Amino acid sequence: xxxxxxxxxxxxxxxxxxxxxxxxxxxxxxxxxxxxxxxxxxxxxxxxxxxxxxxxxxxxxxxxxxxxxxxxxxxxxxxxxxxxxxxxxxxxxxxxxxxxxxxxxxxxxxxxxxxxxxxx
Amino acid sequence: xxxxxxxxxxxxxxxxxxxxxxxxxxxxxxxxxxxxxxxxxxxxxxxxxxxxxxxxxxxxxxxxxxxxxxxxxxxxxxxxxxxxxxxxxxxxxxxxxxxxxxxxxxxxxxxxxxxxxxxxxxxxxxxxxxxxxxxxxxxxxxxxxxxxxxxxxxxxxxxxxxxxxxxxxxxxxxxxxxxxxxxxxxxxxxxxxxxxxxxxxxxxxxxxxxxxxxxxxxxxxxxxxxxxxxxxxxxxxxxxxxxxxxxxxxxxxxxxxxxxxxxxxxxxxxxxxxxxxxx
Ligand SMILES: C[S@@+](CC[C@H](N)C(=O)[O-])C[C@H]1O[C@@H](n2cnc3c(N)ncnc32)[C@H](O)[C@@H]1O
Numbered sequence: 001x002x003x004x005x006x007x008x009x010x011x012x013x014x015x016x017x018x019x020x021x022x023x024x025x026x027x028x029x030x031x032x033x034x035x036x037x038x039x040x041x042x043x044x045x046x047x048x049x050x051x052x053x054x055x056x057x058x059x060x061x062x063x064x065x066x067x068x069x070x071x072x073x074x075x076x077x078x079x080x081x082x083x084x085x086x087x088x089x090x091x092x093x094x095x096x097x098x099x100x101x102x103x104x105x106x107x108x109x110x111x112x113x114x115x116x117x118x119x120x
Numbered sequence: 121x122x123x124x125x126x127x128x129x130x131x132x133x134x135x136x137x138x139x140x141x142x143x144x145x146x147x148x149x150x151x152x153x154x155x156x157x158x159x160x161x162x163x164x165x166x167x168x169x170x171x172x173x174x175x176x177x178x179x180x181x182x183x184x185x186x187x188x189x190x191x192x193x194x195x196x197x198x199x200x201x202x203x204x205x206x207x208x209x210x211x212x213x214x215x216x217x218x219x220x221x222x223x224x225x226x227x228x229x230x231x232x233x234x235x236x237x238x239x240x241x242x243x244x245x246x247x248x249x250x251x252x253x254x255x256x257x258x259x260x261x262x263x264x265x266x267x268x269x270x271x272x273x274x275x276x277x278x279x280x281x282x283x284x285x286x287x288x289x290x291x292x293x294x295x296x297x298x299x300x301x302x303x304x305x306x307x308x309x310x311x312x313x314x315x316x317x318x319x320x321x322x323x324x325x326x327x328x329x330x331x332x333x334x335x336x337x338x339x340x341x342x343x344x345x346x347x348x349x350x351x352x353x354x355x356x357x358x359x360x361x362x363x364x365x366x367x368x369x370x371x372x373x374x375x376x377x378x379x380x381x382x383x384x385x386x387x388x389x390x391x392x393x394x395x396x397x398x399x
Pocket of ligand 1: 140141142143194198201235236237238239242267268269270324340341342
């Protein structure tokens, strides 16, 4: 079974994402900010990270940069954020994000993005 | 499943749908009726299906009937729906259609008909696929005709506007950036693709639009709610417009079995049907 780390400071978003991911037969772990996510990536080695942009302690972008620096083979990274502007999307792709989900999102969107990055 | 006993207003509205479009709303889907028609009723301050039925009958212009029918159609679609089908089109069907067209000495143009195109994502996906593969067929043109019976779906397809939530469904973000541009909170098909699809409103059970032959016809997730007789009629329409040796693609779970001998499942390409040469 594939494993997804959901990184978001909103408990509601984590719950919604978990619900959708579990219905797609994906195991879910959670983190509330980038720093916590980094340590979880060390210990649990997820297949994919669903990543919010704006979070306290460490942002999604900082997380991604550190992940790139520390890991040679890293999980797929899908940004999932309300930052829906062209500038943010391009910056995320330049930083190596594999996909981008604009909030609000639904099950079909998430499922199709997981297929696109090859996790489903 | 909720059990619902059809009232005469429900029967009248579902008969209207079937008469105009061939789509049958089965008893088990009747519960959708009130939800689907909610916006039409609210816009006219109509408070019950009975009152709506009467208003439809009283409206000689037929405008209200059109809104009712549009609201009852299932327009669900997405970019690259069933991604493996689009991979097959790009990897196998387009190259083979090009080879066949060349062998016949025809001009370097392929023709595709999306029958039941909804809000346009299927046709735009084909246009993207063809342009992405440009290097493999530099001198070829692709004509895409896309038709649907729904006024509102065709109007949206023609506008090129795709609401944000649909813009990301099935579409890799890199493709979204390449082919679309932001438009307020939504996205719009960009100038490089606009003009590559000819969207027309047309009824598959009484078609006016397609002319000539198509190398590839997509009629996906349209047949589902047709009666077997309607399906047979529709397959003859599709056969009439299929180029010799052309392909037909249906939705997952749709089949030609017991419905037509004009198309035969294609063993090399799972999910594709080939036009059988008329004897
Ligand atoms: C579920 S959508 C499928 C869209 C697209 N082909 C896909 O697979 O994603 C079915 C479409 O068929 C259209 N349709 C239903 N009956 C039709 C008819 N008699 N003539 C033309 N279009 C029809 C509906 O309006 C709807 O947009």
